[in-house]
Amino acid sequence: MIDLKVGVIGLPGKWSTEALADAVEHATGFRHVIDMAELRADLTTGAVYAGATKISDYDALLVKKISAEYNPNTLDRLELLRWCEHQGVRVMSPALNILRLIDRLSCTVTLRQHQIPMPPTTITESIDAAMNAVEQYGSAIFKPLYSTKARGMVVIDNSMNQQQRRQHIESFKQQNPMMYIQQKLDLSGRDMGLVFLGGEYLGAYARVAQTDSWNTTIHSGGKYQAASLSEDVIEMAFRAQQPFGMDFTTVDVAETATGPVVFEVSAFGGFRGAKDGIGIDAAKRYVDYAINQLKPC
Incomplete structure (x- = not known):
């Protein structure tokens, strides 16, 4: 085990959050799942606390979820993580990088500025x-x-x-x-998530609709499957995630009659899709990556 204090920002009890915390504990012997609602920043002393625990002296914080649903308050929560960064804590992915993806419009403007194909x-x-x-x-x-x-x-x-x-x-x-x-494009009931860790492509899974719902999300009954994609689609997804500098992310892509398009780059990435769709333990891979990043040069 390596001697590091790495906290997990997420939703206590949720599968992805707990999977990431399990991987951190296995690698470091340390476990702390942090609900953003519990954070308190003292801007006079510089300290940041989760409940009674000071987290501004941790080595790193791995961000899995900021809130159950995105809303403008999520942006305020990111400012607390930005303050942790100011105190010397490594936040993965960086708070400002996440901020650019939480707002759908901000993400879209950046993608279009980089000539990434998207639906009209x-x-x-x-x-x-x-x-x-x-x-x-x-x-x-x-x-x-x-x-x-x-x-x-x-x-x-x-x-x-x-x-x-x-x-x-x-x-x-x-x-x-x-x-x-x-x-609204004809997606034939399927779209894909392409997984990237530190900018490196790991693989792709498909979300396949199981009902007559217009969207393929698991929330609407979709199922994960493995996806085999062309090099052109992978290269497009690589270009899509590159401007955001995320430590871990997925790029949502669909193939249409007129060519592939990107819907969005995820602020947090899909652990479940990676595991159920292509058998990748994204939590372990992410923790291994984080530890390597934290090692002294």
């Missing part, structure tokens, strides 16, 4: 512009800027009459003033 997308606060986007796309997915596993997403299409479309858009806008609108 419109960003607007205007009801009329949103109506025009639906008419142009034929079928559109309205996505909250902060969400995971397709939560809060709404499909609005031209099968509705104009009044129905407007009512649905107005209802979505009440909770989402800045509307993120993406053309």
